[in-house]
Amino acid sequence: xxxxxxxxxxxxxxxxxxxxxxxxxxxxxxxxxxxxxxxxxxxxxxxxxxxxxxxxxxxxxxxxxxxxxxxxxxxxxxxxxxxxxxxxxxxxxxxxxxxxxxxxxxxxxxxxxxxxxxx
Amino acid sequence: xxxxxxxxxxxxxxxxxxxxxxxxxxxxxxxxxxxxxxxxxxxxxxxxxxxxxxxxxxxxxxxxxxxxxxxxxxxxxxxxxxxxxxxxxxxxxxxxxxxxxxxxxxxxxxxxxxxxxxx
DNA sequence: GCGTAGTGTTTCTGAAACCGAAGCACCAGC
DNA sequence: GCTGGTGCTTCGGTTTCAGAAACACTACGC
Numbered sequence: 001x002x003x004x005x006x007x008x009x010x011x012x013x014x015x016x017x018x019x020x021x022x023x024x025x026x027x028x029x030x031x032x033x034x035x036x037x038x039x040x041x042x043x044x045x046x047x048x049x050x051x052x053x054x055x056x057x058x059x060x061x062x063x064x065x066x067x068x069x070x071x072x073x074x075x076x077x078x079x080x081x082x083x084x085x086x087x088x089x090x091x092x093x094x095x096x097x098x099x100x101x102x103x104x105x106x107x108x109x110x111x112x113x114x115x116x117x118x119x
Numbered sequence: 120x121x122x123x124x125x126x127x128x129x130x131x132x133x134x135x136x137x138x139x140x141x142x143x144x145x146x147x148x149x150x151x152x153x154x155x156x157x158x159x160x161x162x163x164x165x166x167x168x169x170x171x172x173x174x175x176x177x178x179x180x181x182x183x184x185x186x187x188x189x190x191x192x193x194x195x196x197x198x199x200x201x202x203x204x205x206x207x208x209x210x211x212x213x214x215x216x217x218x219x220x221x222x223x224x225x226x227x228x229x230x231x232x233x234x235x236x237x238x
Numbered sequence: 239g240c241g242t243a244g245t246g247t248t249t250c251t252g253a254a255a256c257c258g259a260a261g262c263a264c265c266a267g268c
Numbered sequence: 269g270c271t272g273g274t275g276c277t278t279c280g281g282t283t284t285c286a287g288a289a290a291c292a293c294t295a296c297g298c
Contacts, residue, residue, distance in 0.1 A: 007225030019221035024152045033143045057286045094216040102138035106126030176257045
């Protein structure tokens with residue numbers, strides 16, 4: 001299991017510990033973005049979260065949660081399960097921007113098409 | 120090689136084709152965010168881009184570039200190499216938000232610490 | 239007490255993704 | 269013809285992920 005990326009420590013695929021590199025490494029791992037997204041407006045238990053993520057592998061979910069907890073984006077409540085920290089909510093705010101972008105993206109791909117949209 | 124995520128088509132790990140899911144899948148692949156980041160303010164050739172990404176594997180770089188081209192985030196100029204499309208620049212704008220967040224993240228982890236920062 | 243149902247978590251095996259170095263084909267300058 | 273620069277491909281080994289099964293624990297009804 002690779003180390004959890006954190007600012008100040010060299011990220012995977014980066015000689016520097018620049019915060020943005022650590023973030024790019026952390027968010028570039030499979031399911032990480034999705035987990036943050038699914039927790040965006042309420043905490044979820046392990047199994048519920050797994051359901052939301054279309055039944056992703058429990059071993060990987062566990063791993064990602066540990067990483068996110070170590071990175072202080074996620075924390076465990078006593079009853080509610082896993083939820084975002086203040087830092088996690090801020091990051092999720094940025095994902096909202098991505099969500100808006102994705103809608104424009106969809107519109108763009110659907111519409112004009114020099115490079116064709118069908119495979 | 121898995122299919123390139125695109126809105127309207129079920130993304131990996133998602134039953135739906137919702138644009139945001141496709142985006143989360145696309146951006147959740149290793150190096151994808153980093154590539155966009157490195158292209159943020161000028162086009163780069165294959166080898167130069169590879170250098171910027173700390174010597175990432177050329178086979179994976181090729182794969183990611185094809186995906187990004189198919190997703191219309193990246194295009195090839197005749198001379199300058201690979202550069203962002205208008206859509207790609209928009210997405211990159213969202214990454215700038217992530218960059219700003221990463222700085223706050225670094226400050227937060229450096230400062231107060233209930234969960235400890237040292238391993 | 240005893241079984242049932244619900245957690246979160248762990249373990250395991252095979253598949254998929256990634257790494258990394260080497261080498262290819264091509265072109266420009268000399 | 270050689271050198272040095274591209275972009276790109278191939279291939280064996282390593283890492284990561286997938287998916288199902290089972291574990292430990294708790295709360296409940298009985």
